[in-house]
Amino acid sequence: MRLVKTSVKRPVGVIMIVLAIIALGVVSLRSLAVDLFPKIDLPIAVVATPYSDAAPEDIENLISRPIESSISSVEGVNTIQSQSQSGASLVLIMFNNGVDLDQALLDIRERVDQIKGFLPQQAGDPNIMRFNPDQMPVMWVGLTGDDAATLTNVANDQIVPYFERQGGVASVTVEGAKTREIQLVLDEAKLQQYGVNAQSIMQALSSQNRSASVGTVEKGNKDLQLRVSGTFESIDDIKQTILQTQTGATIHVEDVADVNDSYKKDTGLTLVNGEQSLVLSIMKKTDGNTVEVATNVKDGIADLSTDLPEGVELEVVIDTSEFIEMSIDSVVKNILIGGVISLFVLLLFLRSIRATIVIGASIPIAIISTFTLMYFTGETLNVLTLGGLALGLGMMVDSSIVILENIYSYRQRGYNLVDSAIKGASELAPAVIASTTTTLVVFLPIVFVQGIASDLFTPLALAVAFSLIASLVVAVTLVPMLSSKLLSKAMDNHGRRYWFNRFLEKVGNGYSGVLKWALKHRKTTVGGTILAIVLSLGLIPFIGAEFIPGADQGQMQIQVETEPGTSLDKTEKLVEQVNEKLVEYEDLIETSFVSVGGGGMGMGSANGASYTIQLIPSTERDVSTNEVVQDLTEDLQGIAGAEITVGAMDGGMSMGDPISIQLNGPEHEVLRDLAEEVVDTIATVNGVHNPSTAASEGIPQMTIEIDKEKAAMYGLTQDQILSQISLLFTGQVATQYREEGTEMDVTLMYPEEKRSTINDLQDMKIQTPTGAVIPLDEVAGFVERQGPVSLLRQNQQPQMNVSTDIADRDLASVVSDIESILEDMQFPEGYTYSMGGQAEDMAESFADLALALIFSIFLVYAVMAIQFENFLFPFIIMFSLPATVVGVMLGLFVTDLPLSIPGFIGIIMLAGIVVNNSIVLVDYINILRRRGMERFEAIVEAGKSRLRPILMTTLTTVLAMVPLGLALGEGAEMQQPLAVTIIFGLGVSTIFTLVLIPVVYSLFDDLTGKFTRRKKKEKEA
Structure with missing residues (x-):
């Protein structure tokens, strides 16, 4: 090949190109974004609409249903889910894969804008956003001190603006902050005395707190803009707001209300390590580098600490970012260990330090080149892409080994260094390219894989493909050039490692004996192989399956849920009891914070609390996170008055509940009963942990039933009565007051003692349009009942979800048992169930990957058919694939790992790897037979002579993956199934290849011979 000749003849040019690639790779490495996992693009949009103090039924009817109807016709919508909860509506729109989500969001905004005018006036504006896992906080920072109000001011005025200026930071959210408001506490007696009502006060405040432009006027040669300024400049202005009484007298707001500069009532609080604090959640930009953002924030904390109040x-x-850094470090260490192992294997086989250097040079150059290609394709540096490099590490030297051995063979024939390098590399370059191509084509069917499997598979596939392409280029350019300069003599057969050569000879002789026996007992050999495959398939029930292996990140979550309607104070007391239990685990807990009440997008409630706990690194503790979870679960069950669940967090890659059973039907009430029944039923399944349902106990409600006939007698409408009740119990925002650039609500409310009990409600006075006052129970009745905590809908039909974690069993086995139980349950007519959560994602991903595997096998066969220009020999070589099943199943069984997406990806990669040994073997058998050697002797000779390169390439690939297979270091659990699959699959397949493929070759040769002889006889006849 001209490329080989040019590289040997122009070594300076090759060296300069290599140096340029190294420099570019180093620059690319510094610019690559570092993250734990690849970017997962979920085609999901969210519409969140706040509606304070409204019941779930009202939110469903007035907000959720109209929004669902308006967006249901948006193109590409797959599923619409809504959650109507006291205080807010949350609508999730899931699109089909391939949909342009940016355009879809524009369509949703247009549809929502069209119905916005029909939503309740008290409801906030719908917030439409794109759901992205990358938008999870990368850091939580605690701000502690004695006064929450002071902390709020410091956070809003000093810390948040500073953090948001740091590189890569998108936004900062403050939890537990106080919200300032001007409260106008109405005096009911004085209102009656002056004949003023709340509505007139609101009108006065709104009309007297206005500024507006009213035109222009000429003054000389200039036009002056006319502007009336009437906004409140101080709280005294609010107090002095003029009110007109019914008698025409003039009074001020302070005559009928106490004006207080205060804070909104707490709906939640946060505690950091047991102390009341504010917690700042740091969000990074979509293309931000998590580690860099965290470093910038920590540097900012150091700078801010000196300026904070005492x-x-x-x-x-x-x-x-700490776990990300530890995970990346562990993968890098595994790569280095694997590289050292590969070099040691090369040194053992080649018995030459110079030859080892020639081949070993391909590893760092291939890796550095891969960084450059990753940068230009927009990939991040994460545990999967680095894992792909570690997996490709052993394969990187395969091409170089084949090229170097052929160069040696020419050198031993008496050719000089330059001619040996050119002829040896040129002769095998096409074969090496074809062999690498069989490994690369298995990644092409990635275009048929969608969803999460594609998001995880593609970066790893690109990393492996880039490294192999780079190593191939090195093998046909740099290796011949270095061989022509560094290898002054061919490898001799003596030296201090000659013992290994003798060992290989013994292995070769033993293999020849086994091969001869197999060729004489072909039926036994084939039958034994089939039996081994069948027995290995029998291990499937013992292996099981899961979606994604969980990494021990040391993060836990504790959910405390008290009875619906429980006050914030009562929930806080239960949290104190949980804190007392956590003291026993203080040696394992690094930091923790708890959020009591509140919640994201208004979906929290006073009867709930959520802990986020960070354990010390796994290398510093003797127990896993799951073991701590189980121990804590037992210890916290003794706390009465709350339902407490403990679970491990997935950190940067949350995939939702392992199992989610979605119940659908026409009535919410029936679904709640069914959900409770399902929870009780699946709780008996082995492996089910903490089953729960969204159909928790109802919130106690007092339903006010207005008698419209009686109300009309007093000149009252239902809206007028509702507004007066709402004003009494929730207050009402009259206007906005601006002070030093900050806007705050001016809220009308009644004293706390007037709106805290049922008697206050029943004794409430309703003012009629004539000014008369009547008690509320004169025009309304009261019925106490249990209202739902939240109402769920999917595709505009009521839904209820039952979710559960799993423990001590694989996901597939638990799902199978649950489905068997659900099939035996008697569901009412019109009610159905479906499996969701990770179970659904796993089923879809496995189906997509199975399709990709089938196409990969076909492409491998097609490449080999082109290489051999024959259909039969590739077919013989493909018999090495079924034997791979034995190694894969045995490896997963021995290591006690269920089959998962990384393991499935390993199987797809094996389809392109295991055939390489068979290609080498079959190709050499044909060469010997063309030289005139008899078939039996050719097979035995080819097996014995190709045993050495087959062992060398197999051992470099397998042993380089051993560190990943052992899951050494933080975050290595993700690549472990992939490494184990390839280690055992390739190792066992190599053994079968060396014995089975020669037997299959002889069988098909006999079959071809019979067919050829029959054709010959027919032709002669």
Whole structure:
């Protein structure tokens, strides 16, 4: 090949190109974004609409249903789910894969804008956003001190603006902050005395707190803009707001209300390590580098700490970048260990330090080149892409080994260094290219894989493909050039490692004996192989399956749920009991914070609390996170008055509940009963852990039933009565007051003692249009009942979800048992169930990957058919694939790992790897037979002579993956199934290849011979 000749003849040019590639790779490496996992693009949009203090039924009817109807016709919508909860509506729109989500979001905004005018006036504006796992916080920072109000001011005025200026930071959210408001506490007696009602006060405040442009006027040669300024400049202005009484007298707001500069009522609080604090959640930009963002924030904390008020402290609570850095470090260490092992194997086989250097040079150059290609394709540096490099490490030297051995053979024939390098590399370059192509084509069917499997598979596939392409280029350019300069003599047969050569000879002789026996007992050999495959398939029930292996990130979550309607104070007391239990685990807990009440997008409630706990690194503790979870679960069950669940967090790659059973039907009430029944039923399944349902106990409600006839007698409408009740119990925002650039609500409310009990409601006075006052129970009745906590809908039909974690069993086995139980349950007519969560994602991903595997096998066959220009020999070589099943199943069984997406990806990669040994073997058998050697002797001779390169390439590939297979270091659990699959699959397949493929070759040769002889006889006849 001209490329080989040019590289040997122009070594300076090759060296300069290599140096340029190294420099570009180093620059690319510094610019690559670092993250734990690849970017997962979920085609999901969210519409969140706040509606304070509204019941779930009202939110469903007035907000969720209209929004669902308006967006249901948007193109590409797959599923619409809504959650109507007291205070807010949350609508999730899931699109089909391939949909342009940016355009879809525009369509949703247009549809929602069209119906916005029909939503309740008290409801907030719908917030439409794109759901992205990358938008999870990368850090939580705690701000502690004695005064929550001071902390709020410090956070809003000083810390948040500073953090948002840091590189890569998208936004900062403050939890547990106080919200300032101007409260106008109405005096009911004085209102009656002056004949003023709340509505007139609101009108006065709104009309007297306005500024507006009213035109222009000429003054000389200039036009002056006319502007009436009437906004409140101080709280005294609010107090002095003029009110007109019914008698025409003039009074001020302060005559009928106390004006207080205060804070909104707490709906939640946060505690960091047991102390009341504010927690700042740091969000990174979509293309931000998590590690870089965390570093910038930590540097910012150091700078801010000197300027904080006395007694106020700022500290990192949870930093997700720490686990990322530890995971990346562990993968890099595994790569280095694998590289050293590969070099040791090469040194053992080649018995030459110079030859080892020639081949070993391909490893760092291929890796550095891969960084450059990753940068230009927009990939991130994460555990999967680095894992792909580690997996490709052993395969990187395969092409170089084949080229170098052929160069040696020419050198031993008496050719000089330059001619040996050119002829040896040129002769095998096409075969090496074809062999590498069989490994690369298995990644082409990735275009048929969609969803999460594609998001995980593609970066790893690109990393492996880039490294192999780079190593191939090195093999046909740099290796011949270095061979022509560094290898002054061919490898001799003596030296201090001659013992290994003798060992290989013994292995070769033993293999020849086994091969001869197999060729004489072909039926036994084939039958034994089939039996081994069948027995290995019998291990499937013992192996099981899961979606994604969980990494021990040391993050836990504790959910505390008290009875619906429980006050915030009562929930806080239960949290204190949980804190007392956590003291026993203080040696394992690094930091923790708890959010009591509140919640994201208004979906929290006072009867709930959520802990986020960071354990010390796994290398510093003797127990896993799951073991801590189980121990804590037992210890916390003794706390009465709350339902407490403990679970491990997936950190940067949350995939939802392992199992989610979606119940669908026409009535919410029936679904709630069914959900409770399902929870009780599946709780008996082995492996089910903490089953729960969204159909929790109802919130106690007092339903006010207005008698419209009686109300009309007093000149009252239902809306007028509702507004007066709402004003009494929730208050009402009259206007906005601006002070030093900050806007705050001016809220009308009644004193706390007037709106806290049922008697206050029943004794409430309703003012009629004539000014008369009547008790509420004169025009309304009261019925106490249990209302739902939240109402779920899917595709505009009521839904209820039952979710559960799993423990001590694989996901597939638990799902199988649950489905068997559900099939035996008697569901009412019109009610159905479906499996969701990770179970659904796993089934879809496995189906897509199975399709990709089938196409990969076909492409491998097609490449080999082109290489051999024959249909039969590739077919013989493909018999090495079924034997791979034995190694894969045995490996997963021995290591006690269920089959998962990484393991399935390993099987697809094996389809392109295991055939390489068979190609080498069959190709050499044909060469010997063309030289005139008899078939039996050709097979035995080919097996014995090709045993050495087959062992060398197999051992470099397998042993380089051993560190990943052992899951050494943080975050290595993700690549472990992939490494184990390839280690055992390739190792066992190599053994079968060396014995089975020669037997299959002889069988098909006999079959071809019979067919040829029959054709010959027919032709002669």
